[in-house]
Amino acid sequence: MPTIRRSRTIAATPEDLWAVVGDPYHLPRWWPRVDRVEAVAGGKFTELLRAKSGRNVRADFRIDKKERDRLLAFDQQIDGTPFERVLQQSRTEIALEPAGEGATRVTITLKQKMRGAGRLGGLLVRRAGRRVLDTALEGLEDISAAS
Numbered sequence: 001m002p003t004i005r006r007s008r009t010i011a012a013t014p015e016d017l018w019a020v021v022g023d024p025y026h027l028p029r030w031w032p033r034v035d036r037v038e039a040v041a042g043g044k045f046t047e048l049l050r051a052k053s054g055r056n057v058r059a060d061f062r063i064d065k066k067e068r069d070r071l072l073a074f075d076q077q078i079d080g081t082p083f084e085r086v087l088q089q090s091r092t093e094i095a096l097e098p099a100g101e102g103a104t105r106v107t108i109t110l111k112q113k114m115r116g117a118g119r120l121g122g123l124l125v126r127r128a129g130r131r132v133l134d135t136a137l138e139g140l141e142d143i144s145a146a147s
Contacts, residue, residue, distance in 0.1 A: 002114070003110070005109045005110075008141065009103050010104050012103070012147070014098055017144070031136050032139070033050045033051075035056060044062050045060075045061050062077060071096070072093070076092075087113065091111045092111075106137060106140060112125055
């Protein structure tokens, strides 16, 4: 299962970053291609993602772990969605660790199990995953700089 992990130290406290990371409604501010989030309830939420075609695609998630100011893990619900053709599993984990006065080490891990992807497919997934995670970390950094 391809696993992509990216980290960055951001000039903000874990508490300040958690206010953004721990609330799915903030995802459009920092996670790539998320236009809006809806139906946040009962440990679940739905993202409306902007596809390259310009139309929105729904992606449903279930929060698996939520440890305040420290760790968030959520799984994408794949069955019965357009993602089912490509993915068997997709899990995102976001860890926040203090990194000195007023700084936090943010690590985002994306684990995706592809459906029928060969070696080249895994390489392409890793490359795309790195871009997504780097863009997400840049988004968090931009939010922190603006605060």
